[in-house]
Amino acid sequence: MSETSPLIAFSHVAKNFNGGRVRAVDDVSLDIAAGEFLAVVGGSGSGKTTLLRLANRLTDPDTGTITVAGEDIAGVDPIGLRRRIGYVFQSGGLFPHMSIAGNIGITPRLLGTPKSEIAARVDELLDLVQLDRAQHHDRFPHELSGGQRQRVGVARALAAKPHIVLMDEPFGALDPMTRDALGNDYRALHASLGLTTVMITHDMTEALLLADRVAVMREGRLLAWGTPAELSRSDDPYVGDLLGTPRRQAERLRAVLSQSSTL
Numbered sequence: 001m002s003e004t005s006p007l008i009a010f011s012h013v014a015k016n017f018n019g020g021r022v023r024a025v026d027d028v029s030l031d032i033a034a035g036e037f038l039a040v041v042g043g044s045g046s047g048k049t050t051l052l053r054l055a056n057r058l059t060d061p062d063t064g065t066i067t068v069a070g071e072d073i074a075g076v077d078p079i080g081l082r083r084r085i086g087y088v089f090q091s092g093g094l095f096p097h098m099s100i101a102g103n104i105g106i107t108p109r110l111l112g113t114p115k116s117e118i119a120a121r122v123d124e125l126l127d128l129v130q131l132d133r134a135q136h137h138d139r140f141p142h143e144l145s146g147g148q149r150q151r152v153g154v155a156r157a158l159a160a161k162p163h164i165v166l167m168d169e170p171f172g173a174l175d176p177m178t179r180d181a182l183g184n185d186y187r188a189l190h191a192s193l194g195l196t197t198v199m200i201t202h203d204m205t206e207a208l209l210l211a212d213r214v215a216v217m218r219e220g221r222l223l224a225w226g227t228p229a230e231l232s233r234s235d236d237p238y239v240g241d242l243l244g245t246p247r248r249q250a251e252r253l254r255a256v257l258s259q260s261s262t263l
């Protein structure tokens with residue numbers, strides 16, 4: 001693979017369900033560069049999760065090709081592939097009966113990593129996601145706040161030192177301040193660990209603020225993609241609508257704040 005080759009490449013990928021009645025992903029071609037942070041936005045049912053699941057073979061395409069590091073993943077063992085690619089679920093997806101340390105160490109354990117190495121790695125990951133070792137190591141998922149659980153979800157996804165992390169609406173269920181803090185912390189980890197991240201979000205503002213590029217899905221199709229500045233120049237009305245909400249909110253907020261300062 002040359003330096004300019006994409007790390008993940010979708011080429012004319014399609015995935016149907018229910019005997020072809022649902023076109024979840026419809027002829028999508030998209031290149032994701034090594035080190036890139038890509039956000040995928042779009043309405044409910046537009047095919048975002050299916051697209052993400054295609055990248056680590058949680059589902060396979062009907063047609064088209066997906067390559068990771070230049071290799072067609074159709075011929076790659078799905079279990080091995082998933083251990084190389086971190087996945088963060090919307091609700092954390094933690095195993096409720098396992099301690100936080102158990103949850104974070106599950107992938108290294110499945111890979112046969114020696115116990116002492118797993119213990120050291122778990123401590124390192126707790127530090128990385130800014131959770132106090134002593135306080136969190138032996139707790140269970142139900143004893144944590146939503147934000148703490150998502151931090152554990154990120155730590156677990158990073159446990160096997162993946163180069164790629166897929167995130168399905170990871171911060172969606174959190175209050176705005178926690179969500180903002182976690183998003184920024186993750187963005188810093190993405191940079192310092194040299195990760196390539198694909199993150200689904202319903203929040204256009206979050207996508208624009210965190211990602212290098214944003215891909216917009218609608219009815220299974222990739223409608224538009226580009227940097228926030230490129231997207232803002234799109235003449236597609238749906239993209240305009242999506243960008244319109246954060247713009248209008250920013251303008252209203254500015255107006256409200258300037259009014260209150262004159263009182």
Ligand SMILES: Nc1ncnc2c1ncn2[C@@H]1O[C@H](COP(=O)(O)OP(=O)(O)OP(=O)(O)O)[C@@H](O)[C@H]1O
Nearest residue numbers: 017018022024042043044045046047048049050051
């Ligand atoms: N396993 C499945 N069986 C049948 N239909 C499915 C399956 N998975 C997804 N679909 C359908 O495919 C379409 C795309 O679903 P997908 O979950 O990818 O959308 P999404 O954009 O992630 O939605 P949301 O934002 O609500 O999570 C939807 O119509 C959905 O009902």
